[in-house]
Amino acid sequence: MVEFDFDVYLRCGAVGDNLKYQWTHNNIVLVHYNESDIIINNVQSSDAGQYQCIVSNSVWRVISRPATILVVARVPGPDMITHPTDTSAAAPFSAVFTCSASAFGHINITWYKNNEAYKTIANKSNFTLTSSHNVTTSNLTILNVAMKDSGVYYCEAWANKRATQSRLVNLFYAVLYVEGVPLKPAVISTSAVTLTVNDFNLSMTCMPQKNNFDYLWERNNGLLPSRAQGIHTSHMSITNLMPEDSGEYRCVLSNTTGTISSDYFKLTIEVSLPLILNHPKNASVNVFDPVVFECMAEGFGFITITWRRDGYKLPSTATTQTTRSQNKIISILRITKTVGYYGGRYYCIAVNEAGMTTSHHANLQIQVPIPEIVDFPRNITVLPGRLANFYCLALSYGSLVYDWKKLDGSSLPNTAIKSFVYRNFIGENTTFYHLAVSNTQMSHEGEYCCIAQNQYGTTTKCAWLNFFLSSPNNQYQLQLEQVL
Structure with a gap:
C-alpha cells in the first residue's frame, strides 16, 4: 500500500549466469524496466496492480510471484x-x-x-x-x-x-537585572531591564513588579545623550546611535520610601566600515542622452560618498546630489549629456571615520549610431550631353564626412563636381551634398553612390544614371519647327 505521489521500490533476486530481467504490470511488458531493481516515481492510480519479474537466460525462463501495489489517498500532515x-x-x-x-x-x-x-x-x-x-x-x-x-x-x-x-x-x-535590595520590599520590588538595539536605535525598558514609581535613566552617573527620549519613563530610547553614546546605563526607581536601581549595563558602540546597501547598476544609453547612477550606504558617524570612473575624474557634465536619513546616505550621480568617451566603469566610495567601502562597478555603454542618410539620391534618365544632378543628406553624431563614388569602382567623370548646396527639406533650407555631372556621355552610365561616414561607421546609398537612346520629344520638336 502506498500513498499518491510517493515512490515505490521493487527488487527481483535470481541466481544464474547471463541473467536478463523484464518487468510486467498487469501482464503488460514494461519496456523500460529491465533491471533487477526498479523504482516507480510519484505513483498514481494508473500504477496500481500486479507487478511480476521475468528472469531468463539462454537455458531457462522463470516468472516471479506477483507483487500487488495498492495506491491510496494521501493522509494529511499536521x-x-x-x-x-x-x-x-x-x-x-x-x-x-x-x-x-x-x-x-x-x-x-x-x-x-x-x-x-x-x-x-x-x-x-x-x-x-x-x-x-x-x-x-x-x-x-x-x-x-x-x-x-x-x-x-x-x-x-x-x-x-x-x-x-x-x-x-x-x-x-534580559541583560539588565536589578539585584539591589529595596528599603521596603512591599513597595519597591525587584525589577528587570530589557535592551533592544535595532537599525541604529537603542531601546531600554525597566520592568518593575509594581507601579507608582518615579523613573530616571542614567549613563555613567551623569546625563544621557541629547537624542535620548523618555528618560523619566519606564521606556527609554536613543535614536541614531553614535560611538559617543557608549557607556554604562542603568534604571533608577524611587518613591517616598526610598530608591532602587538596576545594575549598570555597559554599551559599547564600535564604528565599522560603511555598508553599501544599493550598488550602482549597469547602464546603456544613446550618445547625448542623460544617465543616472544611484548609491546608498549605511553606517555610524558622518558618511560621505564620492564617485569615480575607471579611477579617473568624472565627466565635466556630471553632477551629484546627496540626501541623508539617520544613518543612511543616498548619492545620485547624473550625467546630463553623454558622449562616446564617457563610457567605462563607474563606482561609488563610502567613507566614515573607520575607513572606506567601495561599491560594485557599473558599466556605462554609450551607443553611437553610424550616419543615417535621410534623403538619398534618386535614379536619373537624361539625354547625352545634358546635366545630371544627384543630392544626398545624412544625419550623424560627431563629425561627418561625405563622398561620391561609382559603385563599379571606376573614376567619376572629369565633368563631375562635388559641392554643398541648399535645398528644401521638410519645410526648411538644409545643406545637401551635391554631385553635378555636366556634358554627360553614354560612358558615364552606372550607379553613383553617396557615402556618409563618421568615426563609428559608414552608410552608402546609390542611384542610377541612365540615358534616353533618342529624345521622346524629337517628333514633336520637328513638327513645331515646320509650323514656325
Missing part, C-alpha cells in the same frame, strides 16, 4: 494551531514556549534552537506533551535564563510521515 511567540527573560526567571498541532493519528513534536534539535538539560530545561481530541500541545520550559539560552527557536510537528514547522521566534536575554 496543522500548526498555536505558534510560539518571542519572549524575554533573565535569571532567576524562566522562559516558556508553547506550540500545538492537530492531525489524525499520533503527533510527535520536536523543538529546535538555531536550527539544531534542542536537548533538555537536567535542572535547566524540560518538555511537557499533552494530547486531547487529535490536538497535541508541547511546552518547552527553560529555567534560570542565561545569555547562552538566547537564540532562535521553533517547533516541528510530525504526523503521518509529514512535518509542519512553526514560526521562528526569539528568546532575548
Whole structure:
C-alpha cells in the first residue's frame, strides 16, 4: 500500500549466469524496466496492480510471484494551531514556549534552537506533551535564563510521515537585572531591564513588579545623550546611535520610601566600515542622452560618498546630489549629456571615520549610431550631353564626412563636381551634398553612390544614371519647327 505521489521500490533476486530481467504490470511488458531493481516515481492510480519479474537466460525462463501495489489517498500532515511567540527573560526567571498541532493519528513534536534539535538539560530545561481530541500541545520550559539560552527557536510537528514547522521566534536575554535590595520590599520590588538595539536605535525598558514609581535613566552617573527620549519613563530610547553614546546605563526607581536601581549595563558602540546597501547598476544609453547612477550606504558617524570612473575624474557634465536619513546616505550621480568617451566603469566610495567601502562597478555603454542618410539620391534618365544632378543628406553624431563614388569602382567623370548646396527639406533650407555631372556621355552610365561616414561607421546609398537612346520629344520638336 502506498500513498499518491510517493515512490515505490521493487527488487527481483535470481541466481544464474547471463541473467536478463523484464518487468510486467498487469501482464503488460514494461519496456523500460529491465533491471533487477526498479523504482516507480510519484505513483498514481494508473500504477496500481500486479507487478511480476521475468528472469531468463539462454537455458531457462522463470516468472516471479506477483507483487500487488495498492495506491491510496494521501493522509494529511499536521496543522500548526498555536505558534510560539518571542519572549524575554533573565535569571532567576524562566522562559516558556508553547506550540500545538492537530492531525489524525499520533503527533510527535520536536523543538529546535538555531536550527539544531534542542536537548533538555537536567535542572535547566524540560518538555511537557499533552494530547486531547487529535490536538497535541508541547511546552518547552527553560529555567534560570542565561545569555547562552538566547537564540532562535521553533517547533516541528510530525504526523503521518509529514512535518509542519512553526514560526521562528526569539528568546532575548534580559541583560539588565536589578539585584539591589529595596528599603521596603512591599513597595519597591525587584525589577528587570530589557535592551533592544535595532537599525541604529537603542531601546531600554525597566520592568518593575509594581507601579507608582518615579523613573530616571542614567549613563555613567551623569546625563544621557541629547537624542535620548523618555528618560523619566519606564521606556527609554536613543535614536541614531553614535560611538559617543557608549557607556554604562542603568534604571533608577524611587518613591517616598526610598530608591532602587538596576545594575549598570555597559554599551559599547564600535564604528565599522560603511555598508553599501544599493550598488550602482549597469547602464546603456544613446550618445547625448542623460544617465543616472544611484548609491546608498549605511553606517555610524558622518558618511560621505564620492564617485569615480575607471579611477579617473568624472565627466565635466556630471553632477551629484546627496540626501541623508539617520544613518543612511543616498548619492545620485547624473550625467546630463553623454558622449562616446564617457563610457567605462563607474563606482561609488563610502567613507566614515573607520575607513572606506567601495561599491560594485557599473558599466556605462554609450551607443553611437553610424550616419543615417535621410534623403538619398534618386535614379536619373537624361539625354547625352545634358546635366545630371544627384543630392544626398545624412544625419550623424560627431563629425561627418561625405563622398561620391561609382559603385563599379571606376573614376567619376572629369565633368563631375562635388559641392554643398541648399535645398528644401521638410519645410526648411538644409545643406545637401551635391554631385553635378555636366556634358554627360553614354560612358558615364552606372550607379553613383553617396557615402556618409563618421568615426563609428559608414552608410552608402546609390542611384542610377541612365540615358534616353533618342529624345521622346524629337517628333514633336520637328513638327513645331515646320509650323514656325
